[in-house]
Amino acid sequence: MDFLMTTGRTIRQGSYVERKNTPSYRDEASCIRMNPVDMLELLVEEGDAVRVTGNGSSVVMRTKPDPMLPRGLVFVCLGPYANVLASPWTHGTGMPDFKTMPVSIEPTTDAPLPVSALMKECGGVPYED
Amino acid sequence: MTQGILIKNAYVIDPLSGIRGEVMDIAIRDGRIVEEAPPGSQVIDAGGCLTLPGGIDSHSHVCGTKVNFGRYMSPEDMRAGRTSRKGVMHVTSGYSVPTTFGNSYRYSTMGYTTVLEGAMAPLEARHTHEEFTATPHQDMLANTLFDGNWSVMEAVRDKDVKRAAAIVAWTLAAVRGFAIKLTNPGGTEAWGWGKDVANIHDPVPHFEVTPAEIISTMIQANEILRLPHSVHLHCNNLGVPGNFRTTLETMDLAPPAQGNRQTLYLTHVQFHSYGGTTWRDISSKSEDIARSLNSKPQVVIDMGQIMFGRTTTMTADGPMEFKLYMLHHNKWSNHDVELETGSGIIPVYYSRKSLVNCVMWAIGLELALLAKNPWQCLLSTDNPNGAPFVKYPEIIALLMSRRMRENERKEIDPRTEHYVPLFALERELDWYDIAVMTRAGQAKALGITRIGKGFLSPGAQADVAIYPLKPDQLDPSVDYQQVMAGFSRTLYTIKRGRVVARDGDVVVEGANSTIWTRSRVPPGYDMGSDPEFTKKFDQYYTVRLRNYPVQDVYLPRGVCIETEAAL
Amino acid sequence: MRIEDVVCPFCGCLCDDLVVSVEGTKVLSVENGCTLATEKFTGDHRLAHPIRRTGGSWEKTTYDVAIRETAEILLDAERPLLYGWSGTFVEAQTIGVHLAELLGAVIDNTSTVCHGPSIMAIQEVGHPGCTLGQVKNRADVIVYWGANPIEAHPRHMSRYTTFADGFFVKSAFRDRKVIVVDIRETDSSEIADEFVKVTPGGDYAVLSALRMIVRGKGELVPEKVSGVTREQLFRVANICLSARFGAIFFGLGLTMSRGKYKNIRNAIELTEELNRHTKFTISPMRGHWNVYGSNEVFTWITGYPYAVDFSRGIAFYNPGETTSVDILRRKECDACLVVASDPGAHFPRACAGHLASIPTVQIDPHVNATTHLSRIQIPVAVTGIDAEGTAYRMDGVPIRTRQLFSTDYPDDVAVLGRIYSLVKEAKG
Known part of the structure; x- marks a missing residue:
């Protein structure tokens, strides 16, 4: 199903921002909030994994119902999960379209990767402390 | 540091020492002027060239919140003046609002060694001091804004001048400020509601004090504190046709001088000398202003000359900038500062084809030519409001040459002469007048001769400018192009006994001082423990009292002038 | 020890009324602060020592080695990018701008993906x-x-x-x-x-x-x-x-x-x-506690608030061209120094990918997403906790953050100052 993905800050994201290798950060940054009706249509429940695809990439996240979101709009806090799907084009402004990413979402049995594994996917070498 | 310099064959004009043009030697040791240079001193042959104390700008906007915002919002201005890294010189950008190093190098190569920042909001003082540190070739001073200070206005309302003095003393010491600045007193508070005050007797909303009361109280407070400088005032109604009446009334508030210096310094008076009722019938009232000035030795002014071309206006006078924006419709920034003051910025272009601009241009020159005593009318452009300071040499040339003024007359709006007396003025200023108007007068008005500024006799700070101008071989009236070129670029600029610039290039990294004042007050007048005063920080400021004062670390080479308050 | 009127180095609000209790080098409690402040002050996920990577493995290293190699990477680069700056204090940002000037680098701060x-x-x-x-x-x-x-x-x-x-x-x-x-x-x-x-x-x-x-x-x-x-x-x-x-x-x-x-x-x-x-x-609503400080410093030194390119000697600014995301998208920079921010987490993946493919050095107290993309990371003291310096609130009000205790970590000024000296020495 197609959605518009938007991003922003959450208090949890801010709280865990200085420990990005931890499961708590991963859980918040890979949490995708959706309208409950959209979740029904997707046949997913809270905490289920979904594969989100956009801009030629995909990333696994876990769903969370959020009745405050209108249908068709999903929210992910800013961070490395959302940015897998962000296009680097800036329309000559320096600023990517972080707030308006067209994505498609489908249920998956995969689990969200830790941040270090996400970075490995794009050429990094995980550092485990 | 024991390095010495001997400047030989210098054509010296040193008004404060009574030297009016004498070929002589100047000896420097350990940063001071001395009788005799130490053995092994560097010898500079001035070859009869004009040698003056280092230039002092007593009103310029170069550092701090609004200046930096002028840069921030103006990439077009940044592109208009850029230089690469060269030797010890950093990259610079900017024409009317250059980067800090740009300001510093350009001032230095023009022979300026001391600059007073015209407006510092106490709450944002730390910013000004950070930029001072990055302006390394001039000793810096900060006028500190009190025009809309709530605690001051309450003291004025209660007719408690001693309390006003105590508030000033605490604040100047806390923010490492130099002098009291009032910018459109009362008007900046009114601007918190989008309003202004109409004249010096128009009460400020809520506080119910008038600009006249603020000004008079602050003059008294200033004298109680025995501050080196007087109250430094940007009058109400800047830029408003007919504002000369406000200015004259304000000048009448200045009490007779007790000592050697003025009791009131009016800045950029050109902007305050307009007749007429609208922009259509604006005219010069420089004669009225000069007449008042000439009868009041207790008043000193600076010109606030405008020069044609592009510049950026910036002032704490927020309401004025909005009015100006309504005329220009270019871009407008505003920044009100809680409990203290305001500010605004807009870019402008002064055109020879605009009658209003031509009248403004004439008024500044007229003030300087009509003021009988050069010590009472100092050269300024209110940098960058009237023009960037790099235009000073051109202004000097205009003041020294009637021929140059006549040539300019042909270029400007032909109607100008009907609105201004400029072209009837025959006076041409001489080298001495210029020396007074660009350094000695500033040193005296600011009260910094006591720390050795503005003169060249033994004991003075060794701030010296040697210009490629030979006064005995030049007729400034005719050779005005040479005058202009000469004042644009020193042969040598020496600051605190060290050659800092040569032939237009800065040659050392630089390390300046910041000059500030502290008035000692009796314990009962220490506002730091006054319940009413500190309550402002608990309830209305968004910064805690303890985080407000500027720490010593921001003044790596601070010079404190201490006074004993008469409280 | 209870310390009053502490300045919070988290968001652009720069609250300065916190009361923090400390014992030795540990924060026990934070009063008046929000959740973010409490997490920031009580956080204990610091990187303990500098690390470097050769090929596919990480190793512990010393400050001397990490700083020297950083200088070498920067000196070896033709088009270095110095990115971040919003999470450190003004005095460190100042050295950053002068370092960029000396290198002919591009310097950009987090405004580039913010305001x-x-x-x-x-x-x-x-x-x-x-x-x-x-x-x-x-x-x-x-x-x-x-x-x-x-x-x-x-x-x-x-x-x-x-x-x-x-x-x-x-x-x-x-x-x-x-x-x-x-x-x-x-x-x-x-x-x-x-x-x-x-x-x-x-x-x-x-x-x-x-x-x-x-x-x-x-x-x-x-x-x-x-x-x-x-x-x-x-x-x-x-x-x-x-x-x-x-x-x-x-x-x-x-x-x-x-x-x-x-x-x-x-x-x-x-x-x-x-x-x-x-x-x-x-x-x-400025995000980082001192992003506005980086704009201020960049501006008074270069004339521009962000995205400044010194490669032609003068300071040049053209957002869309000299902005970090665009430079990384074009795969233009050949080395990157990241200071006090996390582009690995906050840039589009294509940009993060380019950071991984070039020598990237990070100066930051914590392990973050960029760590995994870097060759070297140098941990530093946290401003407002074990380092102090100037910050500009979202409205431009400058406030000096406070050092609550000292640790063995050098601050950003110390580390950047040493890199600057090495680069200056090499450049003559």
């Missing part, structure tokens, strides 16, 4: 703003547009706006109207007197409609503009027009969405229009 578009708009039309105390003491109308302060700036409302009693606004919650404009409901919109829900990408049109009403051309406004009814637009415009002092705060909902800097320009022009009728100000 960069706001800066571009300000450069077109200016910025009528004020300090936050002006709002607290006077404002009777507050507008949050594309901002969610409860999540991003948790004390903004209680210190400066909705819940902050001021001199002329004795009972803030009662006397102040709050308008929230967003594309979705948030905790912030819940407490608004008026919530304006805009369809995504529709802010520009809504701003234009409001400007028309303020200008007296309301009859031209259609029944619905980007999901907002004409009736509500008139109601909002009238609330603004009848304010004694109105203050608009805007967030990334405007800077990142369609229209980008043009949205901000329109919002500023609305503010300017309103000033013809009453007093109105507008202010960006």
Whole structure:
């Protein structure tokens, strides 16, 4: 199903921002909030994994119902999960379209990767402390 | 540091020492002027060239919140003046609002060694001091804004001048400020509601004090504190046709001088000398202003000359900038500062084809030519409001040459002469007048001769400018192009006994001082423990009292002038 | 030990009224702070020592080696990018700019993916703003547009706006109207007197409609503009027009969405229009505690607030070209020094991928996403905890952060100063 993905800050994201290798950060940054009706249509429940695809990439996240979101709009806090799907084009402004990413979402049995594994996917070498 | 310099064959004009043009030697040791240079001193042959104390700008906007915002919002201005890294010189950008190093190098190569920042909001003082540190070739001073200070206005309302003095003393010491600045007193508070005050007797909303009361109280407070400088005032109604009446009334508030210096310094008076009722019938009232000035030795002014071309206006006078924006419709920034003051910025272009601009241009020159005593009318452009300071040499040339003024007359709006007396003025200023108007007068008005500024006799700070101008071989009236070129670029600029610039290039990294004042007050007048005063920080400021004062670390080479308050 | 009036180095609110209890080098408790402050002060996930990577494995190294190799990487680069800066203090940012100048590098700060578009708009039309105390003491109308302060700036409302009693606004919650404009409901919109829900990408049109009403051309406004009814637009415009002092705060909902800097320009022009009728100000909700400091320092040294390219000797600025995301997308830079930020987490993946393919060095107290992309990471003291220096609040008010205790970590000035010296020595 197609959605518009938007991003922003959450208090949890801010709280865990200085420990990005931890499961708590991963859980918040890979949490995708959706309208409950959209979740029904997707046949997913809270905490289920979904594969989100956009801009030629995909990333696994876990769903969370959020009745405050209108249908068709999903929210992910800013961070490395959302940015897998962000296009680097800036329309000559320096600023990517972080707030308006067209994505498609489908249920998956995969689990969200830790941040270090996400970075490995794009050429990094995980550092485990 | 024991390095010495001997400047030989210098054509010296040193008004404060009574030297009016004498070929002589100047000896420097350990940063001071001395009788005799130490053995092994560097010898500079001035070859009869004009040698003056280092230039002092007593009103310029170069550092701090609004200046930096002028840069921030103006990439077009940044592109208009850029230089690469060269030797010890950093990259610079900017024409009317250059980067800090740009300001510093350009001032230095023009022979300026001391600059007073015209407006510092106490709450944002730390910013000004950070930029001072990055302006390394001039000793810096900060006028500190009190025009809309709530605690001051309450003291004025209660007719408690001693309390006003105590508030000033605490604040100047806390923010490492130099002098009291009032910018459109009362008007900046009114601007918190989008309003202004109409004249010096128009009460400020809520506080119910008038600009006249603020000004008079602050003059008294200033004298109680025995501050080196007087109250430094940007009058109400800047830029408003007919504002000369406000200015004259304000000048009448200045009490007779007790000592050697003025009791009131009016800045950029050109902007305050307009007749007429609208922009259509604006005219010069420089004669009225000069007449008042000439009868009041207790008043000193600076010109606030405008020069044609592009510049950026910036002032704490927020309401004025909005009015100006309504005329220009270019871009407008505003920044009100809680409990203290305001500010605004807009870019402008002064055109020879605009009658209003031509009248403004004439008024500044007229003030300087009509003021009988050069010590009472100092050269300024209110940098960058009237023009960037790099235009000073051109202004000097205009003041020294009637021929140059006549040539300019042909270029400007032909109607100008009907609105201004400029072209009837025959006076041409001489080298001495210029020396007074660009350094000695500033040193005296600011009260910094006591720390050795503005003169060249033994004991003075060794701030010296040697210009490629030979006064005995030049007729400034005719050779005005040479005058202009000469004042644009020193042969040598020496600051605190060290050659800092040569032939237009800065040659050392630089390390300046910041000059500030502290008035000692009796314990009962220490506002730091006054319940009413500190309550402002608990309830209305968004910064805690303890985080407000500027720490010593921001003044790596601070010079404190201490006074004993008469409280 | 209880330390009062502590400055919080988290968000642009730069709250300076925290009370922090410390014992030795451990923070025991934080009073007055929000959750973010408490997490920041009590956090204990520091990188213990410098690390370096050769090929596919990480090893512990010394400061001497890490600093020397960093200097070598920068000296070896043809087009280095020095990115970040918002999470450190002004004195360190100053060294960064001079280092960029010396190297002929591009230097950019996190505004580039935050309020960069706001800066571009300000450069077109200016910025009528004020300090936050002006709002607290006077404002009777507050507008949050594309901002969610409860999540991003948790004390903004209680210190400066909705819940902050001021001199002329004795009972803030009662006397102040709050308008929230967003594309979705948030905790912030819940407490608004008026919530304006805009369809995504529709802010520009809504701003234009409001400007028309303020200008007296309301009859031209259609029944619905980007999901907002004409009736509500008139109601909002009238609330603004009848304010004694109105203050608009805007967030990334405007800077990142369609229209980008043009949205901000329109919002500023609305503010300017309103000033013809009453007093109105507008202010960006700056994110990092000292991102504004990086803009200030960049500006007084180079003339430009971000995205400064020294490669031609002079300072050159052209957002869209000299901005980090664009430089990384073009795979243009051949080395990157990241200071006090995390582009690995906050840049599009293609940009993170380029960082992994070039020698990237990170100076940061914590392991973050960028760590995994780097060759070297140098941990430093945390400003406001074990280091101190100047920060600029979102409204430009400069405050000195406080060092609560000292540790063995060098601060950013110490590390950057040594890199600068090595580069200067090599450059002669």
